[in-house]
Amino acid sequence: MEPTNTLPKAMTVDDLPRLKWSIEDYHAMIKHGLLNDKKVELLYGEIIEMVPEGEDHAEQGEDGQQYLVNLLGDRARVRKAAPITLPNGSEPEPDIAICQPLGREYRQHHPYPENIFWLVEYSNSTLKKDLEVKSRIYAEFGIQEYWIVNIQTNQLIVMRDPEAGLYQTQFTLETGVICAIAFPDLEIEVLKIISP
Numbered sequence: 001m002e003p004t005n006t007l008p009k010a011m012t013v014d015d016l017p018r019l020k021w022s023i024e025d026y027h028a029m030i031k032h033g034l035l036n037d038k039k040v041e042l043l044y045g046e047i048i049e050m051v052p053e054g055e056d057h058a059e060q061g062e063d064g065q066q067y068l069v070n071l072l073g074d075r076a077r078v079r080k081a082a083p084i085t086l087p088n089g090s091e092p093e094p095d096i097a098i099c100q101p102l103g104r105e106y107r108q109h110h111p112y113p114e115n116i117f118w119l120v121e122y123s124n125s126t127l128k129k130d131l132e133v134k135s136r137i138y139a140e141f142g143i144q145e146y147w148i149v150n151i152q153t154n155q156l157i158v159m160r161d162p163e164a165g166l167y168q169t170q171f172t173l174e175t176g177v178i179c180a181i182a183f184p185d186l187e188i189e190v191l192k193i194i195s196p
Helices: 025-029 055-075 103-107 127-140 190-194
Strands: 040-043 046-049 077-080 094-100 115-125 145-150 155-163 164-172
Touching: 040 127, 046 145, 055 077, 055 094, 055 115, 115 127, 115 155, 127 155, 127 164, 145 190, 155 190
Parallel strands: 115 145
Antiparallel strands: 040 046, 077 094, 094 115, 145 155, 155 164
């Protein structure tokens, strides 16, 4: 047997097992103030730090949310940067969640997948995470539609038809109108969502 000069791969912290948090654990940490000074979300049982919003991200998201509030009226509840609860150990905070108008029920729980019409993320430095990680999280539980506003290119990426944890349809718009699956009678101006 000949000696080899190859050493085993060096272990890094990424190779170590991680403690997964349940949604109940996460809520307890929030209730007891352990996350008060942190901007985080729970993704697949891991507490992930969120990137701070720049001025363009905050303002475009605010404009898009206000447009949808005015357009949808009492047909939907348009939530801005608030948690949704998913059964895969995730409680992400999409920039906009268009949900069933359940009123006070949301004081008892965040929207579940069956309460969500569609989600919108405004993405500047988080485009890869929003396209690859969050899209899988949302598709896994059948959220029928997911939009990503690419702030750098002023484009609206539309994902639809979730199946086996992936969106089967994806297309990009820069102008024109789109009808959300949940509201096929309502024309939504793409530029009002992008808000360049």
